[in-house]
Amino acid sequence: MSEHLLNAALDAAARGWHVFPLRPGTKRPALHGEKTCTGTGPCAAGHLKWEQRATTDPDRIRAAWSRAPFNVGIATGPSGLIVVDLDVPKDKGSSDAPCGATTFAALCERAGHAVPDTYRTRTASGGTHLYFTAPPGVRLTNTAGSIAPLVDTRAQGGYVVAAGSITPAGRYEALSAPVAAPLPGWLLSTLQPARKPVQAPTGAVTGRSRRYADVALANETRNVATATDGTRNATLLRAARALGRLIASGDLTRTQVEQALREAAASNATQPQHYYDDVIRRGLDWSIAHNPARGRAA
Incomplete structure (x- = not known):
């Protein structure tokens, strides 16, 4: 047993992790997989995965x-x-590529906030983990690059390597910051999945589908135009994700959506338009990449 690794585990558990x-x-x-589970001990009532086996019990x-x-x-x-996992470019030869920390700092600036002061660790690869407490009643899942390149998140179904752990790297x-x-709020808005529109109807009710798309476009652009400072970019991102579904379904064109969102953002702008x-x-x-096409509009 390595004493410092035990202490690292106990320290994390003392924080409630x-x-x-x-x-x-x-x-x-290090825990066994389902295929090799013997159905004994903690798994006597059925196989328990690592997330279910994780504990804060010092004796365990x-x-x-x-x-x-x-x-x-x-x-x-x-x-x-x-x-929030801020990674570094895997290709060491890409010296011009921004790291995750640089990209995240830019996202914070666009949202009108400084990079949050919170518990953080340096990873073995030279990246950074920023720890935050999840809002009560909110269930977020892992993301990989959907916020920005080299910016991932770990939440439900995920795990991170704790401070004190050692790898060959x-x-x-x-x-x-001793506390997470x-x-x-602006980051929560960015991470929350876009609201799913009602499935667009087909055939005889195509007109109704188009009307729904028009209403959705009007609602989302209004949300962007009236967004308050600190939530504007997150609101814009959520609106783009929501309306992207309707581009994928063929109910709106990309040109139509881009123009409407650009005008809404410009009417309430605090940043240059290119942001x-x-x-x-x-x-x-x-x-568009995550939703099936149905006569996708150009």
């Missing part, structure tokens, strides 16, 4: 870490955490 063992020197869970933690120098995984869902280290801050154009493009690209 649910931990489980990772294979020594790696980021992979001491018993587990007495067996091997396990790294420490934190199950973000049971821990009530949203962790290096050590995970706590950097600053609440998830900022809003970038948000609109990212939101539409993501939504």
